[in-house]
Amino acid sequence: MLVPTDGTDGTRIDPDPSERRLSGLYAYPEGATVRANMVTSVDGAAWGPDGRSGSINDAADWRVFRVLRALADVVLVGAGTARAEGYGPLGVPRGLGGLRRGDRPLEVAVVTGRGDVPPGLVTTDRAPYVLTSARGADAARRSVPADRVVAVGQDEVDLRAGLTALAGRGLRHVLCEGGPRLLGDLLADDLVDELCLTTTPRLIGPGPGRVVGPVGGPAPATVRDAHLAHLLHSRGTLLARWVRPIG
Numbered sequence: 001m002l003v004p005t006d007g008t009d010g011t012r013i014d015p016d017p018s019e020r021r022l023s024g025l026y027a028y029p030e031g032a033t034v035r036a037n038m039v040t041s042v043d044g045a046a047w048g049p050d051g052r053s054g055s056i057n058d059a060a061d062w063r064v065f066r067v068l069r070a071l072a073d074v075v076l077v078g079a080g081t082a083r084a085e086g087y088g089p090l091g092v093p094r095g096l097g098g099l100r101r102g103d104r105p106l107e108v109a110v111v112t113g114r115g116d117v118p119p120g121l122v123t124t125d126r127a128p129y130v131l132t133s134a135r136g137a138d139a140a141r142r143s144v145p146a147d148r149v150v151a152v153g154q155d156e157v158d159l160r161a162g163l164t165a166l167a168g169r170g171l172r173h174v175l176c177e178g179g180p181r182l183l184g185d186l187l188a189d190d191l192v193d194e195l196c197l198t199t200t201p202r203l204i205g206p207g208p209g210r211v212v213g214p215v216g217g218p219a220p221a222t223v224r225d226a227h228l229a230h231l232l233h234s235r236g237t238l239l240a241r242w243v244r245p246i247g
Ligand SMILES: NC(=O)c1ccc[n+]([C@@H]2O[C@H](COP(=O)([O-])OP(=O)(O)OC[C@H]3O[C@@H](n4cnc5c(N)ncnc54)[C@H](OP(=O)(O)O)[C@@H]3O)[C@@H](O)[C@H]2O)c1
Pocket: 037, 038, 039, 040, 045, 046, 047, 051, 052, 053, 077, 078, 079, 080, 081, 082, 084, 085, 111, 112, 113, 114, 115, 116, 156, 157, 159, 177, 178, 179, 180, 181, 182, 183, 185, 211, 213
């Protein structure tokens, strides 16, 4: 059971195989949008004892996670996460195809500066897009067809150019599933329009990083505002949709 606290009606969002109500809360705005979806423990851990986020998330998070995938054109993911979490072929979550624009497949775009495409993504029928730099382009082309390699930037991946290239292929509704390094780089370049952040009622203690990496480095130069579009809760789990103010 999910309960919205968005100041509208406070009614419950009961389990629904088609997730119509939930998908309305997470509808993408007009135009190209980069949405990130992350989960954290109460004390800020981005992963649990097994080194994966699966050990800190829960059923409520999973429910929203599925809806976000169903609504996206492309899942953008860092190579580290794809390796750690064992990403393989991604499909539209079962039963949620009706939420999509048209009958487009759900694409994957993996970011790897070295052009080192995680093995689970190489063997899929539908190759991922690979956002890489000139440095990693040759290696990436050894793993996926050349038309799937987006080489942007010389040594570093130019994420803004990469997102523009995806939008040029009709992939305008981007869902970034992390990880922390990629989200940190997107935030540093002011490329994140929304952050869907789940906080689960767990305390992990020292060790793991937080949802934005890397830890350390110089103090940030800028503080940017975020507006709470809605907050859902379920048995102590908080699911927030934070959006950047318009204008
Ligand atoms: N809590 C959550 O919601 C959540 C979500 C996702 C992941 N995680 C966890 O986070 C951990 C992984 O963290 P991570 O920071 O290593 O993940 P990551 O950002 O997915 O991966 C880092 C790697 O991805 C590539 N990469 C990412 N951004 C890049 C950029 N701007 N330019 C060039 N290459 C880039 C690089 O790969 P190459 O070395 O191939 O160049 C880099 O080594 C795992 O434990 C995972 O379970 C947690």
